Amino acid sequence: MKPQLAEDDRPPEFLSLEEYLSTVWRPDCEFVDGRSEERNGFDFNHSRTVTTLIVTLADKHEPWRVMALPSLRMRVAPTRVRVPDLCVIERESPREQVLTHPPLAVIEVLSEDDRLSLTMEKLADYLRFGVGNIWIVDPESRIAYRYTSAGLEKVQTGELAVSGTPIRVVLSEMFAELDRA
8 A cells, every 4th residue: 555645745653553654754754652753954964975875885885785765664663654855775685664683874964952851862762672783973073873782983084994894984084075065
């Protein structure tokens, strides 16, 4: 069944999982324990960063065999659906309209409206879901972070990389691209 477009485009604060999954919200929201949660972003720096990451991770890198997909819903728990800014899935992954299997990587791009407490809750959901590579990019400060079971750590290596693969995002190149915009 194809999801219906919401009449006024904004989700109600409280709704069922079935209503959430069967409706297209503009902009999309997240579903957390029976409530809709708005997503931040949608400004120039946020959009430009997501676009740069998509191009960097695009499937032009044949050995990488991945797809970078923006704003794809992920059912991270029975009562939680998150919508990361970008997720990276292996080309051979099952095709799901709403992911029920952890992607290879998730990338959140911070915007000035993001609150640390809500961002950390979202990152913890990704970790519990089994995402092995959780990255946060702050386009304003030109800093990137990794989120692991040890917590949030600033990337010191100059790149975001998926261990055991050739997949990597060189931060200086990404930020230089943002500066050209």
